[in-house]
Structure formats: C-alpha cells, structure tokens
Amino acid sequence: MDKLKSLDQALFLELNGRHSPFWDTIMTMVSNKYVWFPFYAMLIILLIYFYRRKGALMVLSLAASVGLADFVSSGIFKPFFERLRPCHEAVIGATVHVVDGCGGRYGFVSSHAANSFAIVVFLCLILPGRHLWLKIALLVWAFLISYSRIYLGVHYPGDITVGAAIGIFTGWLGVYVYKLLTQRYPFWTA
Template structure:
C-alpha cells in the first residue's frame, strides 16, 4: 500500500513538474522566495495591530507560535526521521526532474513552505469572523500557490506538500486554542474591532 502511494506521488510529481515555461520559472522562483513576502507579512502585521489594538498582541504571538511549531515539526522532526529524499536528490528520478534553481537540503518530507504557509492561513481563517471572507480566501490561495511552487521547482513531492499542509493546519488549531485561552484569562486583551 505504501509502495503504491509512493509510486502515485512520484507520477503526480513528474506530471506537475513537467509543466514548465520560462515565464512560470521566474514566477515560481519569486513566489517560493521567503524574502519576497516580507512586505506582505509587514502589511498583515500592521493591519492586525491597527484593527485589533491590544488584542493583536496574543493574536500575533499565537500566530508566530503556530508557524514556528509547524516549521519545527516539518524540518526538525519529520525530515530527519523519515529521511525521504527530495525528488531532485533521488537517483531514480533526478534525471527526469525539471530543476529550476537549486535543490535545497537532502530530505523533503515534509515541506516547511507548506507547513508554515498553511499554519498562517488556517490560523487566521479560524479566528477571524466571516466578514473577512475575501481576506481568508486570499490567505488560502497564497498558501496553495507557495506550496505548489515547490513542486514546480522540483524540490518537493505532492505528498510532502499535503503532509506539510496538514501539519500546518494542526499547529494552527493548537495556536487558536492558545489564543482563546489567553483572551479568556486576560480580559484586558479583548477588544471589539472597528466597524
């Protein structure tokens, strides 16, 4: 069963990875670069502080905790434990991989990009009201595109991405519990957002 799943994962990877063009190469390298998103993160932090005032303190701290935990679980636990080679390091596949720019570390299961991206997206999807639906959708699309870029660039299997997304969602849920407990215990951090 596991062999069959791994074979399907490899076949899906090869199909998705061969959909290449010079234009999308540039886009995916940019999207995958964590430094490219710094202005996005700063705008998000600024908006949360402006909108939620004191409540932004536990909100942002728990978001960072969820993201940090997701990264640790993916890179610090799963990658060394499972030791699954990235497709670009796999001797059976590396000749077939369209590697756009660099292969990265030796192991790829789980994807840290997917785990941290989905930790952020799921955290804010769970704590913000439905009036922020567009904002929530944008965060999910962002997490999906960043995660997909890792397959496109030849450094992760789809299974690495799905597993990373599940871990990120799980750590986001833990962070939400922490956030709600904080608000319950310290009422001074509760704030009604601006209309």
C-alpha cells in the same frame, strides 16, 4: 507503501513536467520567503492597528503556530523520515525540472506548505466572517506557495499534503491557545 510512493512520484513528474521560462520566474518568486516579508510586516501592523492588545496576542499566537509548524516539519519530520527530495532521488533525479537549486537533502515534509497553511488556518479562524474575500485570497496564496515547491522540483505532492496537514493543525492550535488566553486573562481584551 511502495504503491503510494510510486503514485506520488508519478503525480510529481506530471506536475513538475509542465514548465516554461515565464512560469519558472513566477514560481521562483512565489517560493522565495523574502518576497513575502513585506506581506508579513503589513499583516503584523494591521492586526495590531485594528485589534490593539488582542492584535498583539494574535501576532504572538500566530508566530507560535508558524514556529511550531516549522519545527515539526524541519526539526522532526525531515531528519526522522530522511526521504530524499525528488531532485536528489537517484531514480528520477535526471528527469526532474529543477529551477532554483535543489535545497537540503530531505524533503518530507514541506516547511513552506506547513508554514503557509498555519498562517492561513490561523487567520481564517480568527478573523470575522465579513473578511471572506481575504480568507479566499489567503487560501489561494497557500496553495500557490505549496504548488510552487512541486513546480520547482524540490517536493513531492505527499510532502506538500502532509506539510499542509501539520500547518492546519498548528494553525488551529494557535487559535485555541489565543482563545484560551483571552478568556483567562482579560488584560488582552481590554
């Protein structure tokens, strides 16, 4: 376990050490949840517009997936594992490039990664295959948000990886529940 932690710290320091004022600004913006509110609003509107009742159920299932990802990452993992964020770590804290504040004390796992991957997996599984360009763009978006957390000095790569895994699972679970509800209750498909 110590070797894995050392590897995680070394990879973090390598990735976090590559910075510039230009990318500081970009990554701060990418990581800011409020920047993405117009995207989320448009997503909700488009799903309901194109899929009507099914779209409303998609939005509810997606919201449940993201809510579960956020709860598991922030409500269960962080208080249970109590792993300090890199910027709070005594050993490497002085060498960490922190751009926009350190955030809460604990960082395992990344809620940003969990939430963004829950959105991406849900949408990639639910949308028809003809939307390949959109699915690729969403995947790039989730990776960019996740990487921004390392760049900003608030998460280790391991925090991101496990957060993404939680998001992948909850996104898949949301699709499973969505499909179960549409099969069991024809109201949603009418």
